Amino acid sequence: MIILYDNNCVVCRSFKNWIIRRDKKNVLSFIPNDFESVKNKKIKVNLEFPINTIIFIDENKVYKGSRAIFLTLSKTGGFLGIISQILATPVISYLLQGPYVIFAKNRGKFARFFNG
Numbered sequence: 001m002i003i004l005y006d007n008n009c010v011v012c013r014s015f016k017n018w019i020i021r022r023d024k025k026n027v028l029s030f031i032p033n034d035f036e037s038v039k040n041k042k043i044k045v046n047l048e049f050p051i052n053t054i055i056f057i058d059e060n061k062v063y064k065g066s067r068a069i070f071l072t073l074s075k076t077g078g079f080l081g082i083i084s085q086i087l088a089t090p091v092i093s094y095l096l097q098g099p100y101v102i103f104a105k106n107r108g109k110f111a112r113f114f115n116g
Helices: 010-022 035-040 066-074 078-087 090-095 097-105 107-113
Strands: 002-005 029-032 055-058 061-064
Touching: 002 010, 010 029, 010 066, 010 107, 029 035, 055 066, 061 066, 066 078, 066 090, 066 097, 078 090, 090 097, 097 107
Parallel strands: 002 029
Antiparallel strands: 002 055, 055 061
16 A cells, blocks of 8 residues: 655654554555656556645555545554544545645644654
8 A cells, every 4th residue: 555645744754654653564655745756656646636635545546635544544453543444434534524624734834743
């Protein structure tokens, strides 16, 4: 599974590092969400996705936004993984997309709370 993220974002890098520490099965691969990185890895994804959106790719299925966050978290296992599987369902992740978009647009304001 591949996660495309904004490497220039402190919040995004912190999330990536936090997930990597919890990915005991090493099933997740993080790649910066920029044209060159995606092109070099030969990832088949529409590069028109905005860079401020996290993207989760699993077996050629592409998910973005809140659903991508919850699918990523679901791979960490434990209680958080179980809750994230529920939150990753289409209806729930759709309902949470609005708050995700607001957070993503304002993530720079939250950067001081994270170590990236």
